[in-house]
Amino acid sequence: MYVRFISxxxxxxxxxxxxxxxxxxxxxxxxLTPNYLRREIQIEIxxxxxxxxxPEDTAFNYNSRKRIVLCWFKSDAEEVISHAFxxxxxxxxxxxxxxxxxxxxxxVICYSDAFQIVARPLAATPxxxx
Numbered sequence: 001m002y003v004r005f006i007s008x009x010x011x012x013x014x015x016x017x018x019x020x021x022x023x024x025x026x027x028x029x030x031x032l033t034p035n036y037l038r039r040e041i042q043i044e045i046x047x048x049x050x051x052x053x054x055p056e057d058t059a060f061n062y063n064s065r066k067r068i069v070l071c072w073f074k075s076d077a078e079e080v081i082s083h084a085f086x087x088x089x090x091x092x093x094x095x096x097x098x099x100x101x102x103x104x105x106x107x108v109i110c111y112s113d114a115f116q117i118v119a120r121p122l123a124a125t126p127x128x129x130x
Contacts, residue, residue: 003100009026042085055113056111080116089128
């Protein structure tokens with residue numbers, strides 16, 4: 001099983017809802033976000049930078065703007081998912097909605113490590129908020 005945190009922010013280029021990290025960066029960098037929330041979001045972002053490998057660039061190099069890849073946590077990556085839920089709580093406090101979805105069929109896997117995968121979604125893969 002794979003878990004994805006989907007924000008209500010929609011990518012006009014990719015046609016899918018953005019994940020939790022794009023939303024976190026936007027909230028952290030927004031002047032309207034209260035300082036205490038910016039600090040808490042930054043703490044979580046730093047934790048991910050220290051503990052979650054960055055997928056290889058080749059995982060995201062898919063030569064069509066209409067075709068996309070999505071990042072999913074592996075369901076047994078409990079500490080990573082726990083921090084994602086903490087980040088989700090801070091983003092909700094910023095006024096964003098974050099939906100947690102799971103699937104057994106994330107699509108064609110382009111990258112994998114101990115905590116996450118990057119996959120090209122199948123037709124049945126959840127890619128949007130609704």
